[in-house]
Amino acid sequence: xxxxxxxxxxxxxxxxxxxxxxxxxxxxxxxxxxxxxxxxxxxxxxxxxxxxxxxxxxxxxxxxxxxxxxxxxxxxxxxxxxxxxxxxxxxxxxxxxxxxxxxxxxxxxxxxxxxxxxxxxxxxxxxxxxxxxxxxxxxxxxxxxxxxxxxxxxxxxxxxxxxxxxxxxxxxxxxxxxxxxxxxxxxxxxxxxxxxxxxxxxxxxxxxxxxxxxxxxxxxxxxxxxxxxxxxxxxxxxxxxxxxxxxxxxxxxxxxxxx
Amino acid sequence: xxxxxxxxxxxxxxxxxxxxxxxxxxxxxxxxxxxxxxxxxxxxxxxxxxxxxxxxxxxxxxxxxxxxxxxxxxxxxxxxxxxxxxxxxxxxxxxxxxxxxxxxxxxxxxxxxxxxxxxxxxxxxxxxxxxxxxxxxxxxxxxxxxxxxxxxxxxxxxxxxxxxxxxxxxxxxxxxxxxxxxxxxxxxxxxxxxxxxxxxxxxxxxxxxxxxxxxxxxxxxxxxxxxxx
Numbered sequence: 295x296x297x298x299x300x301x302x303x304x305x306x307x308x309x310x311x312x313x314x315x316x317x318x319x320x321x322x323x324x325x326x327x328x329x330x331x332x333x334x335x336x337x338x339x340x341x342x343x344x345x346x347x348x349x350x351x352x353x354x355x356x357x358x359x360x361x362x363x364x365x366x367x368x369x370x371x372x373x374x375x376x377x378x379x380x381x382x383x384x385x386x387x388x389x390x391x392x393x394x395x396x397x398x399x400x401x402x403x404x405x406x407x408x409x410x411x412x413x414x415x416x417x418x419x420x421x422x423x424x425x426x427x428x429x430x431x432x433x434x435x436x437x438x439x440x441x442x443x444x445x446x447x448x449x450x451x452x453x454x455x456x457x458x459x460x461x462x463x464x465x466x467x468x469x470x471x472x473x474x475x476x477x478x479x480x481x482x483x484x485x486x487x488x489x490x491x492x493x494x495x496x497x498x499x500x501x502x503x504x505x506x507x508x509x510x511x512x513x514x515x516x517x518x519x520x521x522x523x524x525x526x527x528x529x530x531x532x533x534x535x536x537x538x539x540x541x542x543x544x545x546x547x548x549x550x551x552x553x
Numbered sequence: 554x555x556x557x558x559x560x561x562x563x564x565x566x567x568x569x570x571x572x573x574x575x576x577x578x579x580x581x582x583x584x585x586x587x588x589x590x591x592x593x594x595x596x597x598x599x600x601x602x603x604x605x606x607x608x609x610x611x612x613x614x615x616x617x618x619x620x621x622x623x624x625x626x627x628x629x630x631x632x633x634x635x636x637x638x639x640x641x642x643x644x645x646x647x648x649x650x651x652x653x654x655x656x657x658x659x660x661x662x663x664x665x666x667x668x669x670x671x672x673x674x675x676x677x678x679x680x681x682x683x684x685x686x687x688x689x690x691x692x693x694x695x696x697x698x699x700x701x702x703x704x705x706x707x708x709x710x711x712x713x714x715x716x717x718x719x720x721x722x723x724x725x726x727x728x729x730x731x732x733x734x735x736x737x738x739x740x741x742x743x744x745x746x747x748x749x750x751x752x753x754x755x756x757x758x759x760x761x762x763x764x765x766x767x768x769x770x771x772x773x774x775x776x777x778x779x780x781x782x
Contacts, residue, residue, distance in 0.1 A: 325633055328636075480655075483653065486653050487654075487655055490653060494668060511651070516632045529614075529632060532612050533612055533614060536613065537566075537612065539567075539614065540569070541570060544570055545570055
């Protein structure tokens with residue numbers, strides 16, 4: 295196999311809430327173009343882990359090494375706050391479960407997308423507007439909605455707008471926290487299709503936290519199962535779902551309702 | 554020369570939530586398939602044909618032994634290498650079509666080529682050819698196969714599995730639920746894959762189909778573990 299360096303290397307990452315474990319000693323490598331799912335029940339530490347990796351929450355131990363475009367491998371934990379914020383606007387993106395946490399609700403759809411471009415230095419109004427319209431089209435939001443505010447959008451549309459806002463700057467790594475949570479199944483399917491297409495076309499790497507095993511089966515190449523803050527199993531997504539090795543993974547898979 | 558080599562593979566399931574019951578299902582499984590050869594897995598229902606096939610694909614773990622596809626050991630390779638192997642080298646036509654809802658049939662079939670970087674027009678042309686060959690009416694191509702009949706889904710699955718010329722192919726009941734015309738098309742596809750040098754492992758309950766395309770049979774009952782004392 296040809297040698298490719300990992301895009302992200304997480305080593306010994308831990309977070310404690312007093313005596314309670316948020317996540318403990320998590321280590322893995324993520325390669326360019328790979329999509330990794332993190333599953334586990336509520337309170338398993340998967341969101342804590344995601345937030346620590348993305349720098350939204352300070353971690354207590356460990357490293358999160360990212361292969362930056364400008365300076366190569368950098369530990370994002372020890373990076374200065376402005377540097378990390380810049381990374382969050384350029385190479386990284388974060389899709390929140392609730393679109394309102396990732397959107398500016400009083401700014402138009404076009405403005406939500408255009409704002410990101412301006413944050414990385416775009417200044418030409420016409421160019422920003424046409425890029426924004428192009429991106430709204432890619433997430434299937436009609437051009438005549440560009441001046442509407444997200445409040446006037448359905449939940450699924452808000453989530454697609456959040457994705458456009460996040461991807462417009464061409465990130466290389468996307469963190470997603472329950473991206474299809476709270477959406478109708480028909481809307482979920484559309485979003486999954488969209489995400490899969492974007493991941494393939496843009497060669498994105500992604501880390502997706504979800505409790506929905508059907509979502510990871512369709513989106514993720516690899517899977518990490520968490521329980522009580524610890525990683526109990528990792529592997530190929532279909533292998534972990536079809537031949538789970540750990541007691542907790544077996545319980546998780548066997549608890550899914552069949553349709 | 555071999556393309557697929559299974560050596561001394563053991564498989565057991567440990568059911569942690571059912572009193573940690575240990576169920577040994579396979580011991581000492583071995584087989585080898587050369588390029589251009591099709592080997593049939595045979596044995597009674599429950600003997601482990603699908604289990605062995607899933608292990609070769611890396612879908613089930615193996616507890617011992619080696620499963621070489623070219624120079625990659627599926628039994629021990631990291632996920633990343635298995636993913637690359639599945640993209641480029643190892644195809645699998647399962648009995649079930651698993652796709653993102655809402656994606657048009659044409660895209661479902663073209664996808665294995667798209668992930669290899671083949672351009673959209675070329676991948677689509679290949680998908681059209683296969684769907685035409687397998688008698689899926691053109692009016693259905695823009696629709697998601699999730700609403701299709703069982704036989705139609707099976708044919709879409711086969712079209713997808715044959716879109717890329719994999720050097721190694723696993724076929725789980727590829728002719729099940731097909732009419733005589735489509736069965737003949739699938740057997741022709743298998744013959745063509747052999748002719749271009751693919752190494753194939755197949756499960757066929759259809760005796761005549763097996764006799765026509767398979768060069769050898771491997772009886773998986775021989776790999777049933779002796780009852781533990």
